Amino acid sequence: MVNEGEEAPDFELQSHDGGEVIKLSNYRGGKWVVLYFFPKAFTSGCTRETQEFARLWMNSRSWAWWSWA
Numbered sequence: 001m002v003n004e005g006e007e008a009p010d011f012e013l014q015s016h017d018g019g020e021v022i023k024l025s026n027y028r029g030g031k032w033v034v035l036y037f038f039p040k041a042f043t044s045g046c047t048r049e050t051q052e053f054a055r056l057w058m059n060s061r062s063w064a065w066w067s068w069a
Contacts (some may be wrong), residue, residue: 002008012023027033040046047056 008024010023010025012021014020015022024033
């Protein structure tokens, strides 16, 4: 488990369309990375969490973010 203030371990994942392999280490050094996990798709908890995330996203449009669905 990573504690607050600790650097996350490197990992890689496939993009949603299967085209690109994304590595966390490619974004170290000044770029913000947001990993968004939700409890379970198509549940009320997922819906509420996603709505809150969308609200926060709209309030932070000046941030330099990349997102992968």
